[in-house]
Structure formats: C-alpha cells, structure tokens
Amino acid sequence: MSPLLRKPFGTRGKVHEITPASAGWRHVGFSLYRLRPGEVAAEATAGREAILVMVEGKAALTAAGQDWGVLGERMSVFESTAPHCLYVPSGAEWRAVAETGCTIAVCSAPGRGGHPARRIGPDGITLAERGRGTNTRHVHNIAMEAEDYADSLLVTEVFTPAGHWSSYPSHRHDEDDFPRITYLEETYYHRLNPADGWAVQRVYTDDGSLDETMAVRDGDVVLVPRGHHPCGAPYGFEMYYLNVMAGPLRKWRFVPAPEVAWILKRDA
Numbered sequence: 001m002s003p004l005l006r007k008p009f010g011t012r013g014k015v016h017e018i019t020p021a022s023a024g025w026r027h028v029g030f031s032l033y034r035l036r037p038g039e040v041a042a043e044a045t046a047g048r049e050a051i052l053v054m055v056e057g058k059a060a061l062t063a064a065g066q067d068w069g070v071l072g073e074r075m076s077v078f079e080s081t082a083p084h085c086l087y088v089p090s091g092a093e094w095r096a097v098a099e100t101g102c103t104i105a106v107c108s109a110p111g112r113g114g115h116p117a118r119r120i121g122p123d124g125i126t127l128a129e130r131g132r133g134t135n136t137r138h139v140h141n142i143a144m145e146a147e148d149y150a151d152s153l154l155v156t157e158v159f160t161p162a163g164h165w166s167s168y169p170s171h172r173h174d175e176d177d178f179p180r181i182t183y184l185e186e187t188y189y190h191r192l193n194p195a196d197g198w199a200v201q202r203v204y205t206d207d208g209s210l211d212e213t214m215a216v217r218d219g220d221v222v223l224v225p226r227g228h229h230p231c232g233a234p235y236g237f238e239m240y241y242l243n244v245m246a247g248p249l250r251k252w253r254f255v256p257a258p259e260v261a262w263i264l265k266r267d268a
Contacts, residue, residue, distance in 0.1 A: 002212045004203055006221040012036065016221055018187060023223050027152065027246040028185040029108035030221060035059070035098035042095040045088055049111030051120065051143055051155050052094065053242060054084040055189075057102025061086055063094035064117035070099055073122065077240045078193045080159050082122035085142055087149050089113055105189060109152035109246030120149055127159075132267060137166045145251055154184070154245040154252060163235040169260035170228035172205075176248055181255050184247040186224040188231070190216045190239065197237030203229045206258065228257045 001007075008015040016032040029048065033041040035057075043050075052061065058072035063086055071084040088094045090111030096104055120142060128139050140157040143149045160166040176183040192199060195218040204211040205227040214222060216231070233239035245252065256264050 004223045005214045008219045025185045030187045031106040033104045039098050044093045048108045049090050050088045050108045052086045053105040055103040058099040059096040059102050063088045064092040082125035085120040087118050107155050107244040112151045114151045134164045152246045156243045160233050160239040162238050165232045168230040169263045170230045170257035171254040172228045173254040174226035182251045182253045184245040186245045188222040189242040190220050192218040193238040199233045199239045201231035
C-alpha cells in the first residue's frame, strides 16, 4: 500500500491522526473523531491553530474558554449542505460532547495567535460550481484565503458527481515562489456514496520521482506532499473530500501539469 494512503485505524473514537512528523512534512495536521451520543473528544492546540469541521452529526462544543453551543446539522455529508465549523486559535483547548452520532474533523497548522476563536458557517458558505463537463464539481470554501479566519490554514470541501474528475486539470503547489506558485502541503479526507464504493487518486511529479495511484475507499485519507494530485469518481459512486492545506504563506497558487495546461487556457 502506498505510504501516501492512510486507512482509518478504528471505527470509533479517534480514527485518524496525521501529524507533521508522521507525514514527513512541516505544516498540516489532520485528525478525525467518530463519536457515539455522549462520547467526548478534547484536545489542546498548543502551538497550532485548528478548524473543527462537523462533517456529520451534532456536538456541544466549548473552546478557548467559551461555550459555542450545539454545532452541526447535516447527518450525511452527501446532503451537500454547508457545514458548521469552529476556529480554535493556538494556545487554547477545545472539548466536544456528541449529541448524536457524529464525525468531527480536526484540521490543524502552525498558529501565531493572530485570530480569535469563532464560528465558521453555515451562514456565508455557499455551494459554488467549478469546472465544466465531466470536470464539474461543487465546492464549499470554509477558510480559503478570501476568508481571513486563520494564520495558516486553508480548508475546503468538494462534492464530485459520479463519473467526474476533481482536483483536475492536474496541478501542483509545491514551490515557495509567490506569486507564481506557493508551497502547500495537503490532505484529502475521502467519503464515497454508496459507502462500499471506491475512487482513484494519483499523486505524481513532472520528473516521475513520485508517481502513486491509489484506490481510495470511504474514510481514507491521502497525503499530498508534492506534485499533481487529481482524483476521479467512477460511474455509480459520488465522491466527497475535505481538503486541508498549509504552508509558509496562506495563499493558494498552483501550476498545471504540462500535459493539461491547454485545458486551463481553453476554459479561461
């Protein structure tokens, strides 16, 4: 199995824990909790900031010394409604008590204490269409650079119809050369509908020094340390993914793969 493909290590409690050390990079962290009603998840952010995404279900949340009430609404990601999220700055603690069965993603990156704790969404998060033809998908921008919510984190959700490609045309963001391109590490948390489906993700560099093609199952995480990283959903399987990106600069600038650059020019 590819070292870039991470399977959940359980069915309840914390089922993913990807740290910069375990990923072999410097910035992005990603954890995932699957809780039964009444179960608790809690962490201290230390020197990192976090965005908690209520992927599914409802939980009562406290963070940074405040009671944020019950967050969450959708019971399945494939309802495609906007998520309830919570930004937690560095040097703070958070605690979630599940009101229903729930899935909570913890997206993290280095923090500088530059932003206060705050709710993000569902108000203000709209489902935007991207691409054309069988490259069409729909995006929830939770905290991209236009939303000044975080020090380092960039977070977005993408819904890809069955039979479509996503994160395509293939592109990379693995050099620190702004404004041409920015260096951003990235994780993909994948879900499939139906849940016994599968999808494909490729991670590759122009010189072929990295070239991994992975069969992705419901609940898997893919690491993108560098290179291009398209993914595709076969006919019959709808695909969702939650992206977490971070790097030295909170900007998303990418360069297309040479073989598909003409597509971007055509669609511009």
